[in-house]
Amino acid sequence: MMKQKIISKIIHKVILAIFVVLLAFPFFWMAIATFKQDGDLYATQNNPFLFNLAPTMAHLRYLFGQTDYARWLANTTLVGVLVVAITLLLAIPAAYALARLTGRWGERLGIAIFLTYLVPPTLLFIPMSRVVAVLGLQDTIWALVLVYPSITLPFSIWLLMGFFKSIPRELEDAAMVDGLTRFGAFVKLVVPISISGILTVVIFSFTLVTQEFVYAVTFISPRSKQMVGVGVPNFLVLGDVYYWGGLMAACLIASLPVAFVYNLFLDRFIAGFTVGAVKG
Amino acid sequence: MAVGQAKIKSIGAAQSPLLGFAMFSPAILYIVLVVGAPFLLAIFYAFSDARIGSDSLHFVGLENFRSILQSPSFRKALQNSIIFTICAQIIVMVCANILSIALEKPFRGRGLVRFLILLPWVAPVSLGTIGWKWILDSIYSVITWVLVWAHIVKPYNTPMWLGEPKLAMASVILVHCWRLIPFSTVILLAGRTAIPKEIPEAAAIDGAGFWRTLFQINLPMMVPIISVAVLFGTIFTFTDMTVVYILTAGGPFDSTQTLPSYAFATGIQGSDLAAGAAVSLFLVPVLVVIAYFMLRLAHRAEVG
Numbered sequence: 047m048m049k050q051k052i053i054s055k056i057i058h059k060v061i062l063a064i065f066v067v068l069l070a071f072p073f074f075w076m077a078i079a080t081f082k083q084d085g086d087l088y089a090t091q092n093n094p095f096l097f098n099l100a101p102t103m104a105h106l107r108y109l110f111g112q113t114d115y116a117r118w119l120a121n122t123t124l125v126g127v128l129v130v131a132i133t134l135l136l137a138i139p140a141a142y143a144l145a146r147l148t149g150r151w152g153e154r155l156g157i158a159i160f161l162t163y164l165v166p167p168t169l170l171f172i173p174m175s176r177v178v179a180v181l182g183l184q185d186t187i188w189a190l191v192l193v194y195p196s197i198t199l200p201f202s203i204w205l206l207m208g209f210f211k212s213i214p215r216e217l218e219d220a221a222m223v224d225g226l227t228r229f230g231a232f233v234k235l236v237v238p239i240s241i242s243g244i245l246t247v248v249i250f251s252f253t254l255v256t257q258e259f260v261y262a263v264t265f266i267s268p269r270s271k272q273m274v275g276v277g278v279p280n281f282l283v284l285g286d287v288y289y290w291g292g293l294m295a296a297c298l299i300a301s302l303p304v305a306f307v308y309n310l311f312l313d314r315f316i317a318g319f320t321v322g323a324v325k326g
Numbered sequence: 327m328a329v330g331q332a333k334i335k336s337i338g339a340a341q342s343p344l345l346g347f348a349m350f351s352p353a354i355l356y357i358v359l360v361v362g363a364p365f366l367l368a369i370f371y372a373f374s375d376a377r378i379g380s381d382s383l384h385f386v387g388l389e390n391f392r393s394i395l396q397s398p399s400f401r402k403a404l405q406n407s408i409i410f411t412i413c414a415q416i417i418v419m420v421c422a423n424i425l426s427i428a429l430e431k432p433f434r435g436r437g438l439v440r441f442l443i444l445l446p447w448v449a450p451v452s453l454g455t456i457g458w459k460w461i462l463d464s465i466y467s468v469i470t471w472v473l474v475w476a477h478i479v480k481p482y483n484t485p486m487w488l489g490e491p492k493l494a495m496a497s498v499i500l501v502h503c504w505r506l507i508p509f510s511t512v513i514l515l516a517g518r519t520a521i522p523k524e525i526p527e528a529a530a531i532d533g534a535g536f537w538r539t540l541f542q543i544n545l546p547m548m549v550p551i552i553s554v555a556v557l558f559g560t561i562f563t564f565t566d567m568t569v570v571y572i573l574t575a576g577g578p579f580d581s582t583q584t585l586p587s588y589a590f591a592t593g594i595q596g597s598d599l600a601a602g603a604a605v606s607l608f609l610v611p612v613l614v615v616i617a618y619f620m621l622r623l624a625h626r627a628e629v630g
Contacts, residue, residue: 061425066442066443069446073457075457090466136356144350155350159357161617162361165365165613166565168585172368172371173368173370177367196361203353257452274450275450275452294456297457305444305449308448309444312444319554
């Protein structure tokens with residue numbers, strides 16, 4: 047019995063170790079390449095797991111000194127902030143209305159909105175490219191600011207609906223007895239106590255903006271206007287030459303903060319994805 | 327007091343359809359304009375001769391569909407989309423089930439392990455995929471180095487991971503799995519923790535072993551949550567263009583082209599909006615099936 051327990055413990059550790067290595071390896075590998083000298087990086091006879099030459103900051107200096115990388119990070123942040131603002135402005139009232147004010151068909155409408163989350167950018171990007179051109183937004187980040195809420199809104203409304211439903215109705219009723227209007231109760235009471243749900247939507251929308259690729263590569267061509275997710279693969283490669291050190295540094299720097307923040311809010315996103323298939 | 331109670335009740339029951347309408351209509355209007363309208367436009371384009379840089383627009387009937395159905399590249403793309411999606415889902419489900427069982431019980435360092443395991447899902451797709459492009463490089467691949475070091479392949483005859491059709495297809499599937507395993511794992515984990523502990527325990531007392539408990543109790547109870555993971559996973563793989571675009575750009579010789587990447591290649595890079603729109607419409611049947619199952623799940627949750 048004792049022996050069995052030890053064996054199952056070892057199997058447990060081994061399984062975890064295998065998955066951690068397989069899943070995290072590319073990021074570990076990015077970190078290694080970031081600090082390796084070119085002479086070491088491109089020497090096939092060297093053991094790639096070791097620093098055969100001294101570590102270097104050259105790739106980071108190149109990335110921030112001679113490329114538009116910092117600019118792409120700024121573009122991405124700006125688009126992210128604007129999209130988050132639009133998403134909140136549209137999603138918070140809509141979610142509250144569908145959760146509270148419209149009864150059973152509000153619920154149905156909520157599910158319908160959630161289903162639009164399943165319509166992928168790869169289905170819409172071709173007609174969208176024409177719409178963006180007609181509106182004169184081609185090659186500006188405003189094209190993305192206009193379109194991105196279409197990917198953030200459905201899921202955000204869905205998440206917030208779940209959140210608002212969990213607030214006891216008696217709270218609003220009490221506030222309305224105290225003389226607030228329905229809308230007043232929503233603004234002064236419901237929104238403040240829903241801050242953590244709203245924060246989840248902020249993080250979710252922002253990370254979606256950093257992850258989106260199809261619209262960003264379709265609408266924007268000039269180098270300086272790129273989002274980081276497109277700029278790195280399309281503009282850090284000159285001709286056919288890959289500057290792997292700089293590329294890997296670029297990937298790692300943009301990935302880690304997003305991953306870290308997303309991780310903090312993970313459980314709430316999952317609650318949204320499970321569509322009520324789990325009651326917990 | 328009794329009067330106050332009655333009043334509160336009446337307010338609580340009263341819904342405000344008008345205020346409700348005013349509050350949700352901006353969002354609905356936006357979705358109709360930015361999702362609904364382009365969708366209709368995509369259908370319209372598929373029956374026209376729209377091209378980038380040309381203002382003329384004629385109705386051409388089924389001409390686009392006829393020509394893409396005759397193109398070998400399109401058939402390859404359709405076939406690949408299906409193969410990639412099915413292979414990835416099978417591998418992901420096996421791995422995610424194992425991993426979610428391993429992660430269920432608390433242990434030291436679980437938070438860190440969870441963060442590391444989640445990285446592929448939470449980092450931007452395009453950037454993670456470039457990491458793989460470096461790992462699978464034709465000359466400097468670390469996998470090749472390890473294989474040579476272990477004397478499994480000869481140094482003068484190393485595999486071209488992204489340069490040979492079969493290997494390139496396997497690489498695309500690998501990257502999709504890598505990205506989806508974390509997502510499916512946390513979904514399954516959420517479902518697993520919701521199973522009442524008493525049932526497997528009772529089964530254990532009645533003498534059911536590990537495998538019997540797994541196949542006759544745990545897995546059947548997990549069906550709804552596994553469906554959620556598979557439905558989302560299918561969408562994420564089937565409609566994705568980023569992995570293929572960055573890893574292989576559809577090559578070598580269109581051997582890894584998928585519907586979305588082929589739509590991009592014809593519609594945007596090839597300027598033939600009409601044909602591109604027609605290609606992307608082939609995504610719709612799968613999306614409709616998935617939406618149907620999602621609705622059934624949501625309905626079940628609502629009733630149950």
